Amino acid sequence: MGLKTYGYLLITLTIIACGETTLPKPNGLLSLKYPKSTYQPYQKKALYSFEYNQKAKIKRGAQQGDLIVYPNMKATLYLSYVPVKNNLDSLLTDAYKLPSKHISKADEIPERLFINPEQRVYGTLFKVVGNAASQLQFFLTDSIHHFMIGSLYFYSRPNYDSLLPALDYIEKDVIHLMETLEWKEKN
Numbered sequence: 001m002g003l004k005t006y007g008y009l010l011i012t013l014t015i016i017a018c019g020e021t022t023l024p025k026p027n028g029l030l031s032l033k034y035p036k037s038t039y040q041p042y043q044k045k046a047l048y049s050f051e052y053n054q055k056a057k058i059k060r061g062a063q064q065g066d067l068i069v070y071p072n073m074k075a076t077l078y079l080s081y082v083p084v085k086n087n088l089d090s091l092l093t094d095a096y097k098l099p100s101k102h103i104s105k106a107d108e109i110p111e112r113l114f115i116n117p118e119q120r121v122y123g124t125l126f127k128v129v130g131n132a133a134s135q136l137q138f139f140l141t142d143s144i145h146h147f148m149i150g151s152l153y154f155y156s157r158p159n160y161d162s163l164l165p166a167l168d169y170i171e172k173d174v175i176h177l178m179e180t181l182e183w184k185e186k187n
Contacts, residue, residue, distance in 0.1 A: 034169045039176060042066075046081065047146060051180040053173045068173075073166045074155040077136075077174065082147045091147045095139035098151065099126040114140070114178050121181050123148075125174065131158045135167050136174055146183045150174065 039051040042058060052058065052068055059067040061078065068077040082091060099109050107130040114123045123140035136152035152170060154163055 034165070037169075037173060037176070039180075047083075047184045048081065048148065049182050049184065050177045052177060056173070068177075070166075070170060073170070075152060075166060075170060076155070077150055077152050077170070079148060079150045082149075084141065084143070084145055084147050088141070088143060088147070091141070092139070095124075095149055098134075098149070099128060099137050114138075116179070116181075119182050120144075121178070121183070123178060125178065127171065129160065131160050133158055135160070135163065136171055138174060138178065140178060140181055142183050148181070150177075 035055065037053045037055070040054050041049060042052050043049040046066075053070075055070070055072070056077075057069045057071065059069055061067045061080075065078060065080040068079065070076070084091065109126055109128050112125040112127070114121070114125060116122070120142040121140055122143060123138055125136070125138040128135050128137070134151045134153050135158075137150065139147065139149045141147045152167075152174070154166070156163070160167075
């Protein structure tokens with residue numbers, strides 16, 4: 001073979017090899033889909049009732065509290081009930097201190113006020129944006145007899161971006177709980 005033949009062969013191979021452009025693959029995003037929430041009533045001998053997601057399980061917690069467990073998401077919403085006995089100021093102070101414990105890991109902590117005068121339910125929902133241990137916290141009260149506080153915890157490393165789909169799903173359930181909460185009269 002002559003030099004001319006090598007030249008044609010080299011040009012042909014170069015054209016064939018350069019015909020397909022290699023592109024980097026884009027980052028894939030995890031697509032999590034959760035079932036539509038359906039709610040059921042929670043009524044027991046407690047001084048409150050509410051509706052909760054049927055996919056969750058309720059367990060009796062220590063002292064005067066309940067746990068709403070999301071087993072498929074490895075998350076638990078801790079609820080604590082405290083009767084108001086001329087101590088509303090200290091209960092509110094403690095409720096506002098809880099989200100601030102996560103301030104070092106939080107990018108922001110927006111508050112969402114909740115007011116339902118028909119059911120005498122008032123409160124605030126705190127969403128901790130960032131890699132904190134608890135991304136949702138709230139309190140509810142009637143300002144006279146009842147006070148409830150709630151905190152959501154995931155049993156995994158706190159990575160806000162990864163937990164965001166599950167957090168958004170459970171946040172809707174927490175808002176529904178807040179909207180359906182009713183105080184029972186004290187005996």
